[in-house]
Amino acid sequence: MDSGKRKRVFSGIQPSGGLSLANYAGALRNFKALQYECDCVFCVVDLHAITVRQEPDVLQRNTYEALAIMLACGLDPERNIMFMQSHVPAHAEMAWILNCYTYCGELGRMTQFKEKSDRHSENVNVGLFDYPVLMAGDILLYKTDIVPVGADQKQHLELSRDLAIRFNNIYGDTLIVPEPYIPEVGARIMSLQEPEKKMSKSDENENAYILLVDPPDVIRRKIKRAVTDSDNRVVYLDEKPGVQNLMSIYSISTGMKIPDIEKEFETKGYGIFKDRVAEAVVELLGPIQDEFAHLVADRKYLESVMKAGAEKAECIAQKTLAKVYEKIGLLPRPK
Numbered sequence: 001m002d003s004g005k006r007k008r009v010f011s012g013i014q015p016s017g018g019l020s021l022a023n024y025a026g027a028l029r030n031f032k033a034l035q036y037e038c039d040c041v042f043c044v045v046d047l048h049a050i051t052v053r054q055e056p057d058v059l060q061r062n063t064y065e066a067l068a069i070m071l072a073c074g075l076d077p078e079r080n081i082m083f084m085q086s087h088v089p090a091h092a093e094m095a096w097i098l099n100c101y102t103y104c105g106e107l108g109r110m111t112q113f114k115e116k117s118d119r120h121s122e123n124v125n126v127g128l129f130d131y132p133v134l135m136a137g138d139i140l141l142y143k144t145d146i147v148p149v150g151a152d153q154k155q156h157l158e159l160s161r162d163l164a165i166r167f168n169n170i171y172g173d174t175l176i177v178p179e180p181y182i183p184e185v186g187a188r189i190m191s192l193q194e195p196e197k198k199m200s201k202s203d204e205n206e207n208a209y210i211l212l213v214d215p216p217d218v219i220r221r222k223i224k225r226a227v228t229d230s231d232n233r234v235v236y237l238d239e240k241p242g243v244q245n246l247m248s249i250y251s252i253s254t255g256m257k258i259p260d261i262e263k264e265f266e267t268k269g270y271g272i273f274k275d276r277v278a279e280a281v282v283e284l285l286g287p288i289q290d291e292f293a294h295l296v297a298d299r300k301y302l303e304s305v306m307k308a309g310a311e312k313a314e315c316i317a318q319k320t321l322a323k324v325y326e327k328i329g330l331l332p333r334p335k
């Protein structure tokens, strides 16, 4: 990373279920690494989660748990701004403004919208369609330089960039054009049951994903049942998506490089491989789970983190929003 001014990082995680190993691989572990060299803003994006129907009490629980797991993964609330999206109204306001600069055609092309419309055909709501604009608002409000995300969010991030450029072209330099930060390994962890599709925390088949809070025996069982192939060779090839996926999971869990993993299992079959992957995941998640158990029980502490985070986030977000309003020609509220 460049020396000089510290870069601003923004990223969010939806409380649309318990957070998964995929969320850890694509996002959380990079949040942890970036917090030491950048000014980071990490948000539990609860407004995004309601684009799919949520039970209110489950959403509340998931929201507390999302913050607790982020902290348990090693994110430091003294170092980073950590807050709930719905606590800072500027996110919804910025989304409205950006809506007026986004074309329906751009949103209709979004892969996630198409996938989620198929999955939730009874509830293809405007929020689901508009999801990428809200996300662009989240990012642009914080003058974000870098957005650590999994590969599934690349298309949405492209839109954030396009909207910033479009706005700047009309009104002069106002918004920072953000860059994606997508890891080489772990950017796209796949479903354990259908390795052609991404691992998703809201998959209706719970064997398809590993939750960060899954107990060790559940993790072992899910990995044992993971779909592979009949080849019995641990090699990283596109035509072996199930094996490739388990190798990525092993790499994230142990820090080993893919060629070294191939070497380790050169003479071993899937049985031993799966056992070792499972043990590596159990070992990775053990300390996170211990910390989570302790944090999640302390709602007072979680609320103090989200309160302090929202206050800091609001200061930054309001400044950007005021600038945007002014550029567009909206009158400031008389004092």
Ligand code: AQP
Pocket (backbone or CB within 6 Å): 012, 013, 014, 015, 016, 017, 020, 022, 023, 024, 025, 026, 027, 148, 149, 150, 151, 152, 153, 186, 187, 188, 189, 190, 198, 199, 200, 201, 202, 203
């Ligand atoms: N399969 C994945 N592999 C790597 N990274 C992933 N991420 C999501 N799935 C994978 C990354 O995790 C961060 C948080 O994601 P999110 O909570 O905002 O929602 P999502 O991308 O829609 O993730 P899910 O788990 O699939 O949630 P649901 O099932 O609710 O839609 C993002 O950085 C994302 O890239």
